[in-house]
Amino acid sequence: MVVPPIVSDDCFHEFKPFTRLGYAGVIQLGNRMKIESLLELHDDETRWEAPANFDYAEARTRFAEFVDVLEAVFETSFQSETGLNIQDASFHSQIFFDSGLTRCHLIRFSNFGDMVAIADDDEIPLSLLIRLQAMLTQAGYTVVPFEYLEKPYTGLNAGVTGIDTWWIRYFDYV
Numbered sequence: 001m002v003v004p005p006i007v008s009d010d011c012f013h014e015f016k017p018f019t020r021l022g023y024a025g026v027i028q029l030g031n032r033m034k035i036e037s038l039l040e041l042h043d044d045e046t047r048w049e050a051p052a053n054f055d056y057a058e059a060r061t062r063f064a065e066f067v068d069v070l071e072a073v074f075e076t077s078f079q080s081e082t083g084l085n086i087q088d089a090s091f092h093s094q095i096f097f098d099s100g101l102t103r104c105h106l107i108r109f110s111n112f113g114d115m116v117a118i119a120d121d122d123e124i125p126l127s128l129l130i131r132l133q134a135m136l137t138q139a140g141y142t143v144v145p146f147e148y149l150e151k152p153y154t155g156l157n158a159g160v161t162g163i164d165t166w167w168i169r170y171f172d173y174v
Contacts, residue, residue, distance in 0.1 A: 035148045039166050042113035043155035048174055049090055050111035056092060063093040063109055066139050070095070073135065088174040099124045107132070109141070110170040116141040117149060117171050144170075 044051050060082050067080055082093035093109040106119045116136050118129065133143050149167035163169050 035144065038113070038115075038142070038144070039148065039170070040155060042110075042115065043157060043169070044112070045156040048157060048159050049088065050092075054111050059092050059109070059111070062139070066136075066141075067095060069139070070135065089172065090169060090174065091171050099128055107136070108171045112170050114141050115144050115170055117144055117146060117167070119146075 042051070050056070063080075063082055067078060071077055079096040080094065081096075086092060086094070090112065091108045091110050095107045096104060097106070098104050105124060108117050108119065110116065118124070118132060124132075136143050146167070149171065150165055153163040153165050153169050155163070155166075155169060157163065157169070159169075159174070161174070
């Protein structure tokens, strides 16, 4: 049975962005080499926040369209941030939701390679997680398992304050 997400102001305001993330083994993007190659492929040696060809307006439009579909499917409103609410970051938008459990979760949309990460997904009911992943994939996004994002960053960009993990590289504030 799918537990529809319930959005509350408490969920939005109490979210802790550095909690444990991950859903290892749930989505199959290929073997380890393919995922690591994907992360390396989108790395930019000189650009920290977004690649030179990144179109913020188009990314925000796609995000808004995805939120509309998500809200229609789950018949509820979701708290989200995009545009001027997110600055100095390697991601452009995020959606906050809860899964009927005790934690708030989020979906972050990277500025690089249409990659998406679902936070705190190890606590999301599997049926809901699979549904979210399918919707994201159908919308043209690539869902990256956190087990790869928490690995040490081995790319070429030194960043503003240093980049410790692939999560920071693609899904965090500078």
